[in-house]
Amino acid sequence: MAERREENRACAAAAAAEVRCLAGEGMKSVDALLLRVRDRESSQDRFVFYVDRAIKLVVEVALGELATEKKTVVTPTGAQVDGYDFARPVAAVSILRSGDAFMQAFNACMPGSPTGKLLVAKHAGSELQVLYSKLPKNLASCSVLLMDPLLATGSTMIKSLQVLTGEYGVDPQHITVLCLISCPAGIKNVQEAFPQVRIITAAVDAGLNKEHFISPGLGSFGDRYFGTR
Template identity: 45%
Template sequence: MITFDNVKLLEQTNELKALLTIVRDRETERSDFIFYSDRIIRLLVEEGLNYLPCISKQIETPTGAVYSGLKFGGKICGVSIMRAGEAMEQGLRECCRSVRIGKILIQRDEETALPKLYYAKLPQDISDRYVLLLDPMLATGGTCKKAIQVLIEHGVPEENVIFLNLIAAPEGIKAIHSSYPKVQIVTAEIDQGLDEKKYISPGLGDFGCRYFGTDK
């Protein structure tokens, strides 16, 4: 098992392995792909929330007893990397009521072949929030690194970014860690690596196309 200091791998249970097998299968129908992807996304969000700061809080239960518990100590928001990352927004909303969600659109510049920011709509107070960055696939890491750069330029501390994704390539993890070592990555599975076309192998194909039912 490959391990990285900046990565939290979901517990590799039989349930998770079964879910990943379904979404990786090329024969899986779109409705099933969506349903089982959403289940994995929910697991990722729940795990990501464990990295938020908490403070002690005492409450009184209906029995009149005092309970010493916790409450979240900081505001959060989600930021999806369009378009595939938008598939993860509902899972975040189901876990965090009334959560604010921003969007970032990054595409490859045809002249330079480098990731280029085309659009960003973020909460005005994002610098005061912990950010759950959403994108299902981590391949080379170029798009994610650009998104993190955008967040930092908007005042978000590097250590306040938690990147959630379903499948990661070691090359992408290393790329993020080399530039932004304080960013925490939460992923469901780490694949073997990138093939000659820079696609994740074994991967699951184009997540956005399979989820939204489009060709590109």
């Protein structure tokens, strides 16, 4: 119960900071999925299944917040219908390796949309470096979803945002960060560095433990999702 109260307080703080936390919005399906994702007894197959379902919800919510414009189409009956479509092309960038867990959901929702990948890590004890990048050339004209399941300290996310805004000219207001689980420290650090960037997360946990894992968290996402140790 204490951990649940901490999670609720963290979600409330996130809401005050203009971060959308799905677990704080009464979405019972998200709560049920996250409980199974967190359970250390969940097999890899079950973990992947529940993660994929939760991620799909996060992606759908993020797409629902993007800017739209009016558009008219003609139906097979010859009638005209007014509606709305995305105002800008939508692109997705995953932060390797764990961010690739989001790609299946994004491609299912937005088939044919541009995608890219970034690998950010410390090399030989140095500061964070971009070790690999493969990004669409037209990112500056897109609404960009930047995806990583866990937002802990925020350092990897900030480095990735620096690449998108500095090297590819993406306006921060057109970037949405997508996470499964975040913590207040990571959110704070990202927002201080990029206050215009929107963050959408399934849950906000209390903080980091002494091993720098998000707590209560879900352990090592990459190991559990990809079946590695």
